[in-house]
Amino acid sequence: MIHIRTFTKIGFFTLLYFLAGCGKQSGGSDFDPASITGPFRWDRAAGETIKLHLNKHPFTESLVPTLDEFTELTGIAVEYSILSEEEYREKIIIELSSQSGSVDVFMTGPFTEWSYVRAGWLEPLESYLANPALTNENYDPDDFFPVCLTANRWNGKPGYSNYGLGSQWAIPVQVETYILAFRKDWAADLQLTPPGNYKEYYRFAKAMTRDIDGRRVHGVTARGIGTWSTIATGFLTGFASSGCRDFDDQMNCTINSPEAVAFTEIWIRTLKESGPLAWTSNSWYDTKEQFESGQYGMWLTVDFFAVGFENLEKSRIARKVGYTLAPAGPDGKIRSNMWTWALAVNRYSRQKLASWLFVQWATSKEQLRAAALAGNWNPSRQSVWDDPQVASITAEWDNYRAVVSENLQNHASVCFTPQPEVPAIGDRWARALQEIWSGTDAQIALDRAAADIDRIIEKSGMKALIQ
Amino acid sequence: MKQAQQYSSKRQILIWLALAGYAVFALFPLIWVVMMSFKSHIDIISPIPKFIFTPSLDNYKAILFGGQSTQYEVGQTDFLLYFKNSCIITISAVLLSLLAGVPAAYALARYRFRFKDDIAFTFLSFRFAPEIAVIIPIYILYQKLHLYNTYVGLIFVYQLITLPLIVWIIRGYFEDISVEIEQAAKLDGYSWWGVFTKIALPLVKPGLASTAVLAFIFAWNNFIFGLILGSSDTYPSTVGTLGFISYESVLWGQMAAATVITILPPLILAVFIQKYLVRGLTMGAIRG
Known part of the structure; x- marks a missing residue:
């Protein structure tokens, strides 16, 4: 009986130890993007491994076969998990709310970001974009349709007047x-x-x-x-x-x-x-x-x-x-x-530099062009939309191209009021x-x-x- | 006499018709899924349901060998991995539960000790709470213990499904065995281990088989543990089958083919041990 009691006590305190540990935030890294200086290099985070959580989507289908190219370019290994949308949304909430940094980069979009921003789960990306040591000079963020970038910004305050203000929480991969x-x-x-x-x-x-x-x-x-x-x-x-x-x-x-x-x-x-x-x-x-x-x-x-x-x-x-x-x-x-699927970085990621390099690579002109040719519609970049090979895909679809162009230029915005x-x-x-x-x-x-x-x-x- | 015979045969025919009608009603969803697995996408989405069509193995080829890729609708090729994962996790989880649960059930049925009923109730209570209610703490623990996305972790968490089932059902079977038989064995010189392995276990064998099959089916069908605590390497087929829901359409044919393959193991298992299953499920139904 004594043995059983001792065993029970050990088990109980072991459980308490783990549960107490779980209460702490495990690690949003203190990485400051402004601390990186010097010329841009793709291999700044070589040797690290990042984890992606992706929705079953044409973008994902086009991305996965090219991940080895990213590893070759940067020395960063990539692990990934893909789920269909409903299950994806359920699981990402559990992963982000655990604040364990178990996911580094994931797919999101305007309405869902509003919940995540209020919960403090997203890493703001504007300081990464602005730092030439972290962002390749060919990246050209101005090439994104302005409505796509705007849709992924928010200052965390409710009300339509706050739409498109504040930090850039994600980079769009389609619209x-x-x-x-x-x-x-x-x-x-x-x-x-x-x-x-x-x-x-x-x-x-x-x-x-x-x-x-x-x-x-x-x-x-x-x-x-x-x-x-x-x-x-x-x-x-x-x-x-x-x-x-x-x-x-x-x-x-x-x-x-x-x-x-x-x-x-x-x-x-x-x-x-x-x-x-x-x-x-x-x-x-x-x-x-x-x-x-x-x-x-x-x-x-x-x-x-x-x-x-x-x-x-x-x-x-x-x-x-x-x-x-x-x-x-x-x-x-x-x-x-409108809606954009976009890539965001987990605020509790312990590989933020590697994560940003991945986001940058996956949303580059070359990658998004390849994604569009593989069926990821509509492109979020103007240059990809204007690419003759990409444009030829829709040539026989009535006046699809003209209508979508008109919508993106003059009529599209997120029509929900920003709130979580x-x-x-x-x-x-x-x-x-x-x-x-x-x-x-x-x-x-x-x-x-x-x-x-x-x-x-x-x-x-x-x-x-x-x- | 003749009238009575006619009445009896008419009654028999009506019973058979009713049973046949019920069988069609019960089996229709399964038959429909099997038919879908042999249809083309156009036949599946036909506004008028098609019972006559040209069967094709394309859906099975796509899920087993990959290769179907048309614009958005990309065939999934990882299905075999998910199927293998399901086999590894479920079989191991049931074996582990039998190993730990059968002696526990025997102890709870035969021995007197403090908190016996509380312990038994605690086992049962694992089945009370919905899995989603405990999944976040388990997820955090698994991240810390590096059990996330591992077979060991999933086999361990599946004990929440299989162990209570095995302990509670087998306990009932042990309680149904007459104590006198065991006492007689002890008089013949058997130790408690001998009584357990040579007398009690063989007597509950049919019950053991039926409980193991039930536990297997429950574990095989589980979705939430695999979804949250597994990842691309360890997802079971329940999660993997959802991979056929693409962003803007469902690959019904491939999903049906995957479903047909996924239901085969529990089906085969149930057929092979049918003899034990019927006896096991009716054990204790008549008490004398």
């Missing part, structure tokens, strides 16, 4: 904006022109909904599951174009304002009358497959889905799709939401859309959602940071 993809063959048959505003959008969808060869086809599709992704794409683009915002300057939720209710009603009515029968279970993948299978007339969606639509082997609608800008709001303006609770708020908002689709009055559903969202913001302590 997506939202455009209207429609069946140009159907439009020609019906002598319709693409919609220029949301009333026309409703009528366009209605006219396209009909029987073809005894089979019902629908005028419109969209994502409809009860998560923030349903808000983030076409819906938010139409919402922002209609002059609506998710929050006012005092961070009061305004998704139930009169103009917001009016837009939401027309969006849902269009889907209800001309959209998929099970819209509320329409995921990203379902919607894409529906459209590619030739059953739907239009989709206000991510521009680069054109890669799938135009795939001659797998899509039934290749070369039958027209691309145009999203419909405008009542003031004639178009405000496309985008997923929670987006989930609640999406459920309100589902309620409206199921018959609840739009004003009532959005009032209830706005009240819940106000509570989320109140709880997050964001209001105390308003300036």
